[in-house]
Every structure is written in C-alpha cells, then in structure tokens.
Amino acid sequence: MTSRQNISSDSEKDYLMVDDKKKRRMVSNRESARRSRMRKQNHLDELLTQVAHLQKENNEIVQHIDSTTECYLQVDTDNNVLRAQMMELTDRLQSLNSVLFVLEEFTGFPFDIPEIPDPLMKPWQLPCHSQPIMASANMFQFR
Template identity: 50%
Template sequence: MATNPRSTSPLSDIDGERQRKRKLSNRESARRSRMRKQQRLDELTAQATQLKEENKKLREMIDGSNQLYLSVASENSVLRAQATELADRLKSLNALLRVASDVSGLAFDIPDVPDALAEPLQMPCSVLPITASADMFQY
C-alpha cells in the first residue's frame, strides 16, 4: 500500500495547522478591515450630513443678512431723498425770508443752509438721530 509520505509526516501536520491558522488569521484581519472601512464610511456620512446642515444654516443667515441689508439700503435711500428735499425746502424758506426782510425793512437772522445738509454723511460733527418715518413726509 502506497501512502503519501508528506501527508503522514509530523511536519506536514504542522504545516497544515500553520496554513489553517494563517487562513483563519487572514480572514479575521479582512473582517476587521471591512469593519474599519464601514465604520469610517459611517463617520464620513455623518460628517457630510452635519456639514450640509451647517451649510444650510449659514445660507439662511446670509440670506437674512442680505434681506436686512436691502431693507436698510432702501430705507437709507428714502432718508437721503427726504434730507435732500428738506434741505431744498429750507433754502426756499430762507430765500422767502430774505425777500420778506428786504420788502419789510425788518432784519431777520437767516442762517445759511450748510451744504452738509444735502450730504448728511459728510457732516463734521455727530448728529443725534431723528426718529421719522416715510409716512410723515407724505403730502
């Protein structure tokens, strides 16, 4: 009866055992690697979701700031137009006072309208805010 000397030798049993342990170790290592990869994927997915939410909140803040800016810019334009109109009216009233002063012979103290009234932001001193609304100037 012919037997395979390699299969019956103690060295082949040890080699077979080593090979089996190696395969088992490799499988376990591959399983751990897949688990780490899945865990990393889950972490990245969660981070992407978090960043999308943060991005959404930032966009909402930017949109709100833009709306506020547009509102303030619009109100500023109205106030500039009103300031210019009031400066023109003041100049006209001062001209009328000069004419009345010349005709009546009475001396009125008529201050000159500074050019700064036409450009309120160019005024050299700080000006206390005047509360007014656009409705006050409707005719």
C-alpha cells in the same frame, strides 16, 4: 520497513503541521481582513455623518446670510428714502430762506435766517428736535 514508515510518518506529520499552520494563517488573515473591512466601514460612516453635519451647518449659515442680506437691503432702502426726503426738505428750506431773504431786503426788517447745515460734514451737529426714534426688536437679527 520501519524506517520507511518512520520517514513517511514524519513527512505526514510535517505535512499536517504545515497544513495546520496554513489553515491557521488563512483563518487569521480572514479575521484581519474582516476587522479591516469593519474599520473601513466605521470610518466611512463617520465621514458620512460629518458630511451631513457640515451640510446642515452650511445651510444654517446660508440662511443667516440671506436674512442678514435681506435686513441690509431693507435698511439700505430705508436709508435711500431718508436721503431723498432730506434732499427734498433741504430744497424746501433753501426756498423758504430765499423768500425770507427777499422779504428782508424788501421790508428792511431783519429775519434770522439760519445757515443750512451740511449734514455730510458734521451730522452729529444737526439741529433736531427731541423726537423719538422708532425701532423694532427684529430690526437687527443677529445670533
């Protein structure tokens, strides 16, 4: 019977050893799974932070584009007004030159009638008086 007891004792030890290994593996697997979940959660938190940062940055860019577009539209409007004024003044000058030409023909007295410059050909050569150009600091808002 002693040999039976030895066999049963050995098998019990083997069973306890296997059971102990199994328990240690389960604990190790649980710990590994817990660490994996923590890494996954940390990664998700980092991604959410990055999304919030990129959304904020995108909103700032959109606001900058909107303000730049608003400035552009204002400058374009001002430019159109100036073009219309230039056309009106050019028409007036042509009318006055026509009157001077008729007077020159009628009186025989020579008038110095300047040629009307074409501002689209050489705008840098336009005769202009020294007049200050008014501008404000917030006219161009660049960052």
